[in-house]
Amino acid sequence: xxxxxxxxxxxxxxxxxxxxxxxxxxxxxxxxxxxxxxxxxxxxxxxxxxxxxxxxxxxxxxxxxxxxxxxxxxxxxxxxxxxxxxxxxxxxxx
Numbered sequence: 001x002x003x004x005x006x007x008x009x010x011x012x013x014x015x016x017x018x019x020x021x022x023x024x025x026x027x028x029x030x031x032x033x034x035x036x037x038x039x040x041x042x043x044x045x046x047x048x049x050x051x052x053x054x055x056x057x058x059x060x061x062x063x064x065x066x067x068x069x070x071x072x073x074x075x076x077x078x079x080x081x082x083x084x085x086x087x088x089x090x091x092x093x094x
Contacts (some may be wrong), residue, residue, distance in 0.1 A: 005052040005061075006087045010079040014046070017077040021050065027068035028052065032061050046079065 011017040018038070025036040034052050041047035055061045074084065 001090050002054045002056050003058060004089045005050075005055060005065075006089065007050040007052075007084055008087075009048060009084045010046045010082050011048055011077055012046070012079045012082070013077040017048070017074075020072040020074050020077060021048070023072055024065070024068040024074070025050075027071070028061070028064055031064040031068075032057065034061060 021036075021038050025038070028034050028036060032055075034055055037051045039049045039051065041049070052061070052065075069084065075082075078084075
């Protein structure tokens with residue numbers, strides 16, 4: 001069953017962060033075929049959310065994601081002490 005990934009975090013450097021997210025999403029698209037979306041929280045534009053849906057090859061996706069994030073040094077654009085939080089969801093059984 002395909003999974004949906006939701007990754008949220010707070011950014012301190014939004015211009016640089018947007019560029020890095022686009023790099024991560026391009027790597028995921030090239031490596032797994034999965035398109036991502038980027039949202040910011042209403043009334044708190046420093047809180048961002050990446051969404052990746054329809055992930056079937058879980059191990060390949062997670063490895064590609066980890067590699068892409070590490071290659072961008074994404075931690076440098078987060079708020080002090082900030083981390084990327086990843087949640088994974090599946091559709092309930094019918």
